[in-house]
Amino acid sequence: MRTTLIRGGRIIDPSQNLDQVGNLFIRDRRIVGMEGTASLANEVIDATGLIVCPGFVDLHVALSEPGFEEDETTASGTAAAVAGGFTSVACLPDTDPVVDNRAAAEFIMRQAERIGRCNVFPLGAVTKNNKGEELAEIGQLVEGGAVAFTDAKRPIANSEVMRRALEYTRMFHRPILNHPQVPELINGGVMHEGFNSTLLGLKGMPAAAQDIMVGRDIALAEMTGGRVHLMCISTRNSVEQIRRAKSRGVNVTAEVAVHHLALTDEAMRSFDPNCKVDPPFRSQEHIDALIEGLKDGTIDAICSDHQPIAEEKKNCEIDLSPFGIIGLETLLPLCVRTLIEPGHLTWPELVAKLTVHPSRILGLEKGTLKAGADADITLVDPSAKWTFDPRQFRSASRNTPFGGWEVTGRAKTVIVAGDVRYRSGE
Amino acid sequence: MTTSLDKDMSAPTRWTKRHLLGLQQLDAAEITAILDQAAEFKRLAANGETKLSALSGVVVANLFFEPSTRTRTSFSLAAKRLSADTVDFTAAASSLSKGESFVDTARNIEAMGVSLMVVRHSSPGAPQLLTQQLKAGILNAGDGTHEHPTQALLDIFTIRENRGDLRGKTVALVGDILHSRVARSNIWGLKKLGARVIVCGPATLIPDGIERLGVEVSHNLDGILPETDCINLLRIQFERQRGAFFPSIREYAHLFGMNGSRIRRAKKDILVLAPGPINRGVEITPAVADGPHSVIIDQVTNGLMIRMACLYLLHQTAQNVLQVAAQGGH
Numbered sequence: 001m002r003t004t005l006i007r008g009g010r011i012i013d014p015s016q017n018l019d020q021v022g023n024l025f026i027r028d029r030r031i032v033g034m035e036g037t038a039s040l041a042n043e044v045i046d047a048t049g050l051i052v053c054p055g056f057v058d059l060h061v062a063l064s065e066p067g068f069e070e071d072e073t074t075a076s077g078t079a080a081a082v083a084g085g086f087t088s089v090a091c092l093p094d095t096d097p098v099v100d101n102r103a104a105a106e107f108i109m110r111q112a113e114r115i116g117r118c119n120v121f122p123l124g125a126v127t128k129n130n131k132g133e134e135l136a137e138i139g140q141l142v143e144g145g146a147v148a149f150t151d152a153k154r155p156i157a158n159s160e161v162m163r164r165a166l167e168y169t170r171m172f173h174r175p176i177l178n179h180p181q182v183p184e185l186i187n188g189g190v191m192h193e194g195f196n197s198t199l200l201g202l203k204g205m206p207a208a209a210q211d212i213m214v215g216r217d218i219a220l221a222e223m224t225g226g227r228v229h230l231m232c233i234s235t236r237n238s239v240e241q242i243r244r245a246k247s248r249g250v251n252v253t254a255e256v257a258v259h260h261l262a263l264t265d266e267a268m269r270s271f272d273p274n275c276k277v278d279p280p281f282r283s284q285e286h287i288d289a290l291i292e293g294l295k296d297g298t299i300d301a302i303c304s305d306h307q308p309i310a311e312e313k314k315n316c317e318i319d320l321s322p323f324g325i326i327g328l329e330t331l332l333p334l335c336v337r338t339l340i341e342p343g344h345l346t347w348p349e350l351v352a353k354l355t356v357h358p359s360r361i362l363g364l365e366k367g368t369l370k371a372g373a374d375a376d377i378t379l380v381d382p383s384a385k386w387t388f389d390p391r392q393f394r395s396a397s398r399n400t401p402f403g404g405w406e407v408t409g410r411a412k413t414v415i416v417a418g419d420v421r422y423r424s425g426e
Numbered sequence: 427m428t429t430s431l432d433k434d435m436s437a438p439t440r441w442t443k444r445h446l447l448g449l450q451q452l453d454a455a456e457i458t459a460i461l462d463q464a465a466e467f468k469r470l471a472a473n474g475e476t477k478l479s480a481l482s483g484v485v486v487a488n489l490f491f492e493p494s495t496r497t498r499t500s501f502s503l504a505a506k507r508l509s510a511d512t513v514d515f516t517a518a519a520s521s522l523s524k525g526e527s528f529v530d531t532a533r534n535i536e537a538m539g540v541s542l543m544v545v546r547h548s549s550p551g552a553p554q555l556l557t558q559q560l561k562a563g564i565l566n567a568g569d570g571t572h573e574h575p576t577q578a579l580l581d582i583f584t585i586r587e588n589r590g591d592l593r594g595k596t597v598a599l600v601g602d603i604l605h606s607r608v609a610r611s612n613i614w615g616l617k618k619l620g621a622r623v624i625v626c627g628p629a630t631l632i633p634d635g636i637e638r639l640g641v642e643v644s645h646n647l648d649g650i651l652p653e654t655d656c657i658n659l660l661r662i663q664f665e666r667q668r669g670a671f672f673p674s675i676r677e678y679a680h681l682f683g684m685n686g687s688r689i690r691r692a693k694k695d696i697l698v699l700a701p702g703p704i705n706r707g708v709e710i711t712p713a714v715a716d717g718p719h720s721v722i723i724d725q726v727t728n729g730l731m732i733r734m735a736c737l738y739l740l741h742q743t744a745q746n747v748l749q750v751a752a753q754g755g756h
Contacts, residue, residue, distance in 0.1 A: 193634075194634075194635065195634075195635040195638055197633075198633040198634065198635055198636055199450075199610075199639075200550055200551075200572060201550045201569075201570055201571035201572030201573070201607060201610055202550050202570075202571075202572070203571075271550065271551025271554050271555065312527070315529075316527055316528060316529075317528055317547065317549035317551070317552045317555065318549055318550060318551050318552075319548065319549040319550075319570065320549065
């Protein structure tokens with residue numbers, strides 16, 4: 001029996017509506033609570049001036065293993081996760097081979113266990129090989145540990161397939177995570193379609209491509225009673241549709257990737273492939289709508305959309321470069337810059353979007369500090385000032401447009417199952 | 427072989443840039459510097475001085491990752507007329523097929539002693555990528571749908587040569603504006619020199635928001651002809667028909683083709699330009715292409731002069747940088 005005391009921090013746990021300075025006691029792998037005898041603790045972690053909150057939960061992260069170990073592995077990806085304050089991540093199935101069968105899901109769980117850094121929950125494929133045609137063996141994937149289903153960055157374009165998938169997953173009470181973009185409208189596009197794409201002569205990806213599929217997914221969720229979670233919402237119109245759907249009681253949830261709040265399509269003027277993401281950075285009016293959506297609860301969660309890509313693949317001509325940027329280690333300071341500092345969200349509101357809400361979406365018993373819960377805890381220094389240096393990141397990849405940014409806010413200590421798995425500065 | 431270019435190296439020059447990536451980042455004085463230099467070369471050529479030694483000992487590489495015969499030939503001849511040595515690289519017969527990256531290809535060629543590179547690539551921003559990684563001067567010969575500065579410069583030069591000062595002139599760019607780097611470069615150059623610019627074409631081929639660049643938009647060629655001093659007919663790509671941009675060549679030619687009856691309804695002294703290659707019978711009829719209003723062939727000659735001017739000025743900058751470094755040396 002080992003007791004750890006986290007002393008004197010500002011404990012923020014939205015799952016219990018808690019925001020107060022105090023002590024938090026852990027015994028072995030579980031949280032005991034705020035009451036306890038400080039002198040009996042085996043280990044004391046001083047949290048003065050820090051925020052103590054549930055470890056962050058990321059809705060979808062590319063861990064790239066098996067198949068793309070040059071981009072990332074379970075080892076490097078989970079190292080990046082804890083460095084960013086995450087204690088649980090759900091990993092995308094677009095590996096090679098794709099996680100569309102039970103054995104593949106079990107491999108993910110085993111590998112994460114062997115590495116032993118943070119919790120990893122496999123996302124199973126919706127369709128075989130992520131090809132968008134036939135349903136994958138969803139029942140067996142559930143048995144293998146899959147918590148939800150997605151075809152990763154491939155939109156489930158065929159509406160009949162999406163319909164059947166929503167009906168089928170209803171049996172298992174698991175959501176479908178879709179990347180809503182109409183493929184034929186964005187074909188060949190590299191950035192948001194607007195004045196900047198005209199200026200730069202780059203093929204655009206219109207906002208309507210996302211708006212149309214968001215509308216479709218809402219209608220199908222309503223019709224089937226299935227649960228859909230919309231990944232990486234980036235347009236004003238999508239936010240409006242989701243707001244109306246929720247007020248009608250449709251079972252839809254949504255997230256935003258924090259990097260979509262930090263840059264506009266103007267960033268593409270540098271032709272830097274590190275600005276090439278899907279969905280793309282959009283214009284300010286879309287960002288304003290996303291922030292409104294976060295404030296009024298239309299958007300439930302914030303994710304990293306972590307997409308590591310090896311340098312030799314990413315740093316080439318803009319048309320040929322694959323979409324995606326890393327996100328685990330940049331998320332927290334970007335949230336501080338885009339949401340906390342301008343006063344759009346309070347810390348408890350932000351923490352909710354990173355803990356209890358993503359946890360509920362995936363049906364996990366995480367994202368909480370209540371008594372008896374797993375001791376997955378993140379200590380945040382909300383005023384730590386530092387500079388992003390991608391070469392120092394734990395991820396195996398460096399593809400980010402935020403290198404050199406001077407930022408505030410950092411995960412100081414990250415505890416998973418009662419063990420300290422990350423201390424900043426080490 | 428003579429040279430009459432005794433440029434006083436210490437005299438301040440209006441041109442100080444190491445690269446020519448586009449017209450967006452140039453001001454009117456810089457554009458005029460190129461036009462004036464081209465005019466000087468044209469004057470020398472008319473006096474029989476077609477071979478100049480200004481770039482003797484310099485190696486100019488043509489890095490063409492997109493097929494081109496005319497532009498590549500034009501650049502090659504321009505370099506040779508300045509006594510430079512040229513080296514041609516075309517994507518097909520290259521290490522690209524062995525997996526070598528674009529930047530590595532350029533870097534390897536630079537290492538062979540190339541100080542000026544003319545680059546054409548299908549990806550916007552590709553020449554810019556090279557300026558970040560290489561020391562050579564980079565000249566953009568067309569990067570995707572982004573810019574094609576020497577084409578716009580030769581178009582503007584041809585207009586100036588025939589109609590004088592650009593200020594207040596109305597220039598219409600007709601055709602597929604959406605996919606045209608020639609249109610974009612022309613818009614930048616013409617606006618900076620004070621021209622009024624109208625873009626005209628099918629609504630599917632004119633990008634949204636282009637008015638923000640200070641141009642007027644029209645879908646009615648007949649409507650704008652009475653006010654147009656110069657018309658530049660962009661080539662229409664047949665593949666766009668399959669992409670649902672317009673229904674047929676016939677319909678395009680009917681609505682936007684420059685033909686005899688349109689010439690009769692236009693201003694008496696309208697100047698007709700086209701970047702070529704032209705599709706006779708589509709953007710322009712043979713009668714117009716070969717008629718008295720057309721300066722299409724002059725454009726080709728002027729293209730050579732403009733490209734000589736650009737190579738010359740970029741080389742001058744590199745030389746000035748070396749001189750300053752040599753003099754400076756603390």
